[in-house]
Amino acid sequence: MTVTPSAKTSPAATASVSPDDVLKHDRPTEKFLCPINANAFIEFLEFRIRDVDTNQVMFEVKRPSYEIDWNARDLSGSDELRTINYTFPAAFLKYKAVGTTLVFAVCPAGISNFRMIERHYFKGKLMKSFDFTFGFCIPGSVNTWESVYTMPPLDPKQIEEMIESPDQTLSDSFYFVDDTLIMHNKASYRYAT
Amino acid sequence: MGLLTVLKKLKQKEKEIRILILGLDNAGKTTILKRINGEDISTISPTLGFNIKTLDYNGYKLNIWDVGGQKSIRSYWRNYFEQTDGLVWVVDSADRPDRFADCKAELHSLLTEERLAGASLLIFANKQDLPGALSSEEIAKLLDLKAIQTHHWQIVGCSAVTGDNLLTGMDWVVTDISKRIYMLD
Numbered sequence: 001m002t003v004t005p006s007a008k009t010s011p012a013a014t015a016s017v018s019p020d021d022v023l024k025h026d027r028p029t030e031k032f033l034c035p036i037n038a039n040a041f042i043e044f045l046e047f048r049i050r051d052v053d054t055n056q057v058m059f060e061v062k063r064p065s066y067e068i069d070w071n072a073r074d075l076s077g078s079d080e081l082r083t084i085n086y087t088f089p090a091a092f093l094k095y096k097a098v099g100t101t102l103v104f105a106v107c108p109a110g111i112s113n114f115r116m117i118e119r120h121y122f123k124g125k126l127m128k129s130f131d132f133t134f135g136f137c138i139p140g141s142v143n144t145w146e147s148v149y150t151m152p153p154l155d156p157k158q159i160e161e162m163i164e165s166p167d168q169t170l171s172d173s174f175y176f177v178d179d180t181l182i183m184h185n186k187a188s189y190r191y192a193t
Numbered sequence: 194m195g196l197l198t199v200l201k202k203l204k205q206k207e208k209e210i211r212i213l214i215l216g217l218d219n220a221g222k223t224t225i226l227k228r229i230n231g232e233d234i235s236t237i238s239p240t241l242g243f244n245i246k247t248l249d250y251n252g253y254k255l256n257i258w259d260v261g262g263q264k265s266i267r268s269y270w271r272n273y274f275e276q277t278d279g280l281v282w283v284v285d286s287a288d289r290p291d292r293f294a295d296c297k298a299e300l301h302s303l304l305t306e307e308r309l310a311g312a313s314l315l316i317f318a319n320k321q322d323l324p325g326a327l328s329s330e331e332i333a334k335l336l337d338l339k340a341i342q343t344h345h346w347q348i349v350g351c352s353a354v355t356g357d358n359l360l361t362g363m364d365w366v367v368t369d370i371s372k373r374i375y376m377l378d
Contacts, residue, residue: 052231055231097249099230106242132247135273136269136272136273137242137243138242138243138266138269140241141241141242141243141261142241142242143245144242144243144244145245145247146230146244146246146247147246147248148246148247148248148249150249
């Protein structure tokens with residue numbers, strides 16, 4: 001028997017979560033759908049968000065060193081480490097294009113099929129879903145992916161609603177190796193005036 | 194169904210184009226990619242994997258893949274051929290003379306790949322801003338481009354540092370690909 005986890009229930013520790021499963025989600029998950037130590041494959045090195053028109057960096061996190069000892073990684077962190085709470089200036093909602101850059105290192109064995117699915121919700125409703133297949137990743141490589149999103153034009157009323165609803169903008173990011181979930185991160189977004 | 198209807202219909206779904214940028218190490222692949230994307234190009238180190246840019250361009254969703262060109266990585270290039278619509282081959286026009294033979298051999302070997310059979314081929318004769326850079330005509334001769342019968346190809350002299358002709362080249366490759374996509378539909 002296979003267990004298909006839904007957005008509502010947390011899976012048994014042994015059940016693996018597939019891309020098809022998360023593509024069915026219509027609301028943020030209540031729990032993380034895989035343990036932190038499911039990730040034996042990749043290590044995030046940098047993450048950056050920029051306004052493409054001005055090339056201004058809005059957010060940046062970076063590891064101090066790119067050197068990774070794959071035999072001695074600390075995967076004991078708590079769930080808080082898997083959640084990012086962003087606060088952006090309200091002007092963010094008026095940008096025409098936003099670029100998100102992810103830099104990641106790949107384990108010495110390489111990856112034959114790497115895929116990311118990200119689900120974005122506002123007030124519990126699915127707003128957008130991103131699905132990107134990296135495919136093969138070279139053993140021991142360092143890779144960069146920047147995605148430039150053309151932002152949908154929002155009217156003043158929508159902008160106001162988003163500013164007045166802090167932390168109602170949420171996302172789930174799922175990372176798969178060979179169609180098995182290896183990493184699940186969450187983010188919340190608020191816009192400050 | 195008329196042509197206009199076909200074009201309209203195509204516009205409704207997201208049109209994705211996959212472009213693969215390859216070339217010998219230090220040809221300027223990453224610099225070209227960053228320059229096209231309006232990013233800082235002052236600190237670029239050798240690519241030890243891939244750099245991908247996903248962006249909107251003239252109504253298309255472009256996925257541009259730049260894979261490192263060092264000799265130790267070249268054997269992995271074949272993992273990125275699948276579904277490639279356009280191949281951009283970048284040449285350092287001011288490279289050491291002995292490297293052009295290598296450059297020509299790698300390019301012609303790619304052109305025999307079945308999974309790249311349908312791809313449009315753009316050759317960027319990069320680093321035209323450097324003194325001693327060979328012209329695009331000279332590069333075309335060194336790489337024996339005339340012998341290519343299997344692919345639509347075009348060579349464009351450019352400079353990733355000044356930005357000269359990068360958009361000319363990208364426009365050509367995207368237009369060539371889109372013509373093909375329209376015809377197939």
